[in-house]
Structure formats: C-alpha cells, structure tokens
Amino acid sequence: MVRFRQWIGIAALLLLVLLVSACQDSGPDPCNEEGTLFTDDFSPDRNCGWALYNRSGAVATIEEGVLRMTTSQPGQIWWTNPGRSFDDVVITANVELVSGPQDNALALICRYQSSENFYVFLISSDGYYAIGKYQSGNNQVTYLTGDGQYAPSDAINQGQAGNTMRATCIGNELTLTVNGQTVDSVTDPTFVTGDIGVGISTFQPGSLVVAFDDVRVLAP
Numbered sequence: 001m002v003r004f005r006q007w008i009g010i011a012a013l014l015l016l017v018l019l020v021s022a023c024q025d026s027g028p029d030p031c032n033e034e035g036t037l038f039t040d041d042f043s044p045d046r047n048c049g050w051a052l053y054n055r056s057g058a059v060a061t062i063e064e065g066v067l068r069m070t071t072s073q074p075g076q077i078w079w080t081n082p083g084r085s086f087d088d089v090v091i092t093a094n095v096e097l098v099s100g101p102q103d104n105a106l107a108l109i110c111r112y113q114s115s116e117n118f119y120v121f122l123i124s125s126d127g128y129y130a131i132g133k134y135q136s137g138n139n140q141v142t143y144l145t146g147d148g149q150y151a152p153s154d155a156i157n158q159g160q161a162g163n164t165m166r167a168t169c170i171g172n173e174l175t176l177t178v179n180g181q182t183v184d185s186v187t188d189p190t191f192v193t194g195d196i197g198v199g200i201s202t203f204q205p206g207s208l209v210v211a212f213d214d215v216r217v218l219a220p
Contacts, residue, residue, distance in 0.1 A: 031082070038084060038196070038217035042067050049082040066211040068098070069200045077105070077120075077141075079199030081112055086217060087193045088170045093215045095123075095198075096162040100208035102126040109197035110169040119191060120199070121167040121176045127156045129183050131174055133190060144174070144186040155181035170220045 031048040032038050040048040042062050050067060052060050058078040059070040071078050095106045102125040112118035116136045123129045128150040132141040143149060155178040157163050166177035175185040196217055202208040 036216050036218055037086060037089065038082065038215070040067075040082070040215045041065070042213060049084070051080045051083075053080075066213045067198065067215075068209065068211050069198070070207060070209045071200055071202055072205075072207045074202050074205060077107070077199050077201040079107065079109060079197050081109070081195045081197035084195050085193060086110075086196065088220050089168075089196065090218045090220055091167045091169075091196050091216070092164065092218075093198060094162055094164050094213045096211045096213075097125040097160045098209040098211050099160075100210075101202050101204035101206045102159060103203045104208050104210075105199075105201040105203070106163075106165070106210055107197075107199035107201075108165050108167040109195075109199060110167055110174075111191035111194035112197050113191060113194040117191060118194060118197070119167075119169065119174060119188070121165065121174070122150075123153075123156050123163060123165060123176075123178060124150065125158060125160075127152055127154070127158045129153050129156060129176060129178070131176055131184060131186055133188065135190060144188055145184045151184070153178065153181075153183045155179055155183050168220070 030046045031040055042065050057072045060080045061068050089110060091108050091110060104124050105122045108121045110119050116134055119133050121131055130143045130150045131145045132143045134141055164179055168175040172187045172189045176183045198212045200210045
C-alpha cells in the first residue's frame with residue numbers, strides 16, 4: 001500500500017548557527033582524504049563541522065564512532081550539515097535504526113542552500129522511499145517520486161537492519177540507490193549547488209534514535 005506522509009514543518013533554526021569546522025582551517029583537510037570531496041567516519045580524532053545540538057526534543061551528537069540523531073516530535077524533520085558547498089556529487093552513508101518507530105524517515109540531503117531550499121532522499125524502516133525537495137514559500141516537502149507519495153521498495157532492509165544509502169545529484173538528475181539497487185530517479189532543475197546533510201523524522205509517537213556512519217561525498 002502506498003503511503004502518504006507529509007512533514008508538518010521544518011526545524012529551521014538549527015542550521016543557521018553552524019560553527020566553523022576544524023576541517024576548514026589551513027593545512028591538510030582530514031575530511032576530504034582518500035580521493036573524496038568529503039569523508040567522515042566520526043572517529044574521535046576528526047572534526048568535520050557537523051552542527052551538533054540538544055534542543056526542542058531533538059538531539060544530534062557524535063558518540064561511539066557514529067553520528068547519532070534523536071527526535072520525539074512526529075511530523076518534523078531534523079537534520080545537520082557539515083557546512084560545505086558542492087555541485088555534482090555522489091553521497092553515500094550507512095544508516096541504522098537504533099530504536100523507536102519504524103514509521104519514520106531517514107534522509108540524505110544534497111544541494112542544501114538554506115533551511116528552506118534543498119533536496120532530500122528518504123527511506124523508512126518499514127520499507128518505503130521518496131525523493132523530494134524543500135523550496136522557499138512552502139514549509140512542507142514536495143515529493144518528486146511516487147505521484148507525491150512514499151512508495152514501497154524491496155531494496156530497503158526493514159526494522160533495525162542497517163541500510164547503505166546513495167544519493168546521486170548530477171545536473172538535473174536525482175537518483176536514490178539503497179543497498180546497491182537503484183530505487184528511483186527523477187529530474188528537477190531547481191538547485192545546482194549547496195551543502196550535503198543527513199536527517200531524520202518520525203511519523204508516530206515515541207523517541208526515534210538513528211545512527212549514521214561512513215558519510216562519503218565523491219565526484220561523479
């Protein structure tokens with residue numbers, strides 16, 4: 001059954017206060033090693049600039065070698081960015097439901113220009129996906145796939161099984177791949193450059209806890 005899910009609003013204030021990352025200091029950048037544009041395994045010896053917070057029922061923290069995000073606010077997306085800028089990119093990350101509702105959204109973000117303008121690639125822990133965008137003038141996500149709805153995919157591991165997400169943003173083409181399988185692809189010309197990010201949302205009551213690891217950004 002195709003599900004319709006709509007976020008109530010945006011946690012806009014979080015990304016307006018990004019601190020300057022240690023990765024942006026002069027000298028070698030440990031956050032773009034190994035031939036990548038950006039890489040972070042969240043080890044304690046690096047700081048790649050992610051916005052960390054604990055406010056309004058949501059938490060983003062780096063601990064035990066992962067970026068851990070928590071929310072207990074149904075219908076609201078929370079996210080974090082490293083404060084960078086890219087154009088065409090391929091983003092990969094490992095994501096795992098630690099605890100909480102499986103009726104959720106686990107997100108990769110590309111071409112983030114502001115809290116009101118970015119693309120978002122979504123999967124849920126009960127096996128659904130979507131590609132969407134936020135755009136100024138509308139505080140709700142516009143889904144670009146599934147006739148404006150989430151759609152099911154057998155590529156997504158359900159429950160607390162981990163998933164490897166890949167978001168490809170090249171020119172006007174946006175492609176979501178999960179666990180090595182291409183799930184969907186759309187075209188949209190709205191945004192051409194911006195930051196990357198990760199995010200979460202829950203659509204049911206309860207505290208959702210999600211772990212992100214091995215975030216990598218590659219040139220196409």
